[in-house]
Amino acid sequence: MNIEVDKNNIIVSFIALGSNDQCDIYVSPEKIPSNFFDDFKSNYWIYLDNVIVKNPNFVEDVPVKSQSNDEQLANLAQQLATSQILQAKTNAQLIQQNAMLVKQVADLQSEKETTNG
Template sequence: MRILVNSSDIIIAFAIVGGFDGDIEISDEGLPSNFVETFKPGYYLYRDGEIKVNTSYKEESETMVIDNPPQDIDSLRIMVATLQKQSVQSNLKIVSLENKFKELEEKLNKEVGANE
């Protein structure tokens, strides 16, 4: 995994595939167990080679004003990170649903086979 850290050691983005200019490579062993699920830009810090929860993190409002576009690169990176997180969460849900579908399909096939 690769993380992108701003000048205040705040993790503003991560990538499982690919990366960013100036990113840092992190081994999976160095990640908190729920990093991907709980990631929010600014929620984690990267200091002294460790990922820690940012104790001064404040939840941002989910609504964004469209007529006031972001003016700096950090804002754009945060938006990309948020979209990436949503994509990862969607992919995890898809995999879960595919597994449940396979289980139900196998169960149905067994019951149909038993009734024949």
């Protein structure tokens, strides 16, 4: 069997029969663990001192729980509601600022008329 290792000697791929450019390290059958093929996962095996061993730093990926369509729809509805609330608050602030600006313009015009009177 031939294997390909990364810079840390972690086995990233193998080819049981034949060879290719990436899998350029030959491993004799007696140095292959009996459970190598059954347990093969990314980063699970490492090639040390011409022997394949389990990677002591291997960490199992935690599967991401997939959501049902109803859960996804509920999450999207919640996101939309939150977005609408924030937009309403922003609109209220802008209306208030606009009213203050209108008042300031009216005050300035009134002051201008009084001084030019």
